[in-house]
Amino acid sequence: MGKAYLSDEGIRPLEKLLKTFCMKTGYSQDAVFEGLLDYMCSFLNPSFTPEPLQGWKYTKQDNETFYEMMVLTCRITGEQIIKKGWYDPFGDLYMSIHSNGGGKEQYFTPPAVASATAAVNLAGLKEPSGTRTPVGKRITISDPAGGSGRLALAAYCELLKVMQNEWHWSADKTEANRPFISVEDLDYNCVKMAALNICLHGAFGEAVCHDTLTEPDKVRMGFIVNESMWPFPTQVPSVRRESDPWRFVCTRQWMIQQQAKEQSQGSGDADCNHVAPASPLPDPVQAEAPKQEPKGKAVQLTFF
DSSP states (O other), X not given: OHHHHHTOGGGHHHHHHHHHHHHHHOOOHHHHHHHHHHHXXXXXXXXXXXXXXXXXXXXXXXXXXXXXXXXXXXXXXXXXXXXXXXOOHHHHHHHHHTTXXXXXXXXXXXXXXXXXXXXXXXXXXXXXXXXXXXXXXXXXXXXTTOTTSHHHHHHHHHHHHIIIIISOOOHHHHHHTOOEEEEEESOHHHHHHXXXXXXXXXXXXXXXXXXXXXXXXXXXXXXXXXXXXSSSOOOOOOEXXXXXXXXXXXXXXXXXXXXXXXXXXXXXXXXXXXXXXXXXXXXXXXXXXXXXXXOSBOOOOBOO
16 A cells, blocks of 8 residues: 555655655654654744744754755645645655555555545535534534544545535635534644645644543644634634644534533433533634633534
């Protein structure tokens, strides 16, 4: 499976630059790949000036190469999005540098499979008719084991097509109601990849690092993506690091469900489904962290 990713010509210039840099400096490919993720997340923070990175071991001359890799990543992504609709440069690069083994033995879903899965899941999806979700009327695409975010990206692009081709929404209405992407994963680097992928596709979203099975309401780290593009279409992407669980849609949803369960048990009702639904959560694109914890149970927000 790994060799199949080497055949993707789109990622080859970035792969060549990374490997050449590693040969010249002696750094491992894994270290440079992770450094690229950290560099881009720092560079794209909402203050629009690179943030100091703790533990950054690279020299000023090395930083010039990281900047070159970042620019090349953005150019490749833009070109491939035009050709393919969506593109995951980080997942492809990761698979390419580990095609002969190594790494964490992670294999990301092939792009064709991701696109097919999105099309099957969204086939026949009906236009919302005033139904409110926990995040207002904005459809949220959620993947609790998202990896680099490619399944969510495929669903995002497919849903945009549905909005315009099947629901016959105008370009302005589609733009005003763009889906929100929520990706969760246990791996730090996957979360960084997902956040950057969401950012480079111009989507609103979040990427959260936590264990969705044992600690779904906890956050190890995460990113709020492209909040700088709202409410004005600045066309300036952003990736902001965040650790407050209340700033993420996915963790607020888990907290509300747990709260509803506790209320149900306290009232003697064994079935928490009978708890009255809470008011919808604010639109995550506009929302500030709530000052008080909402009560009750929210409805399911995941379409994918």
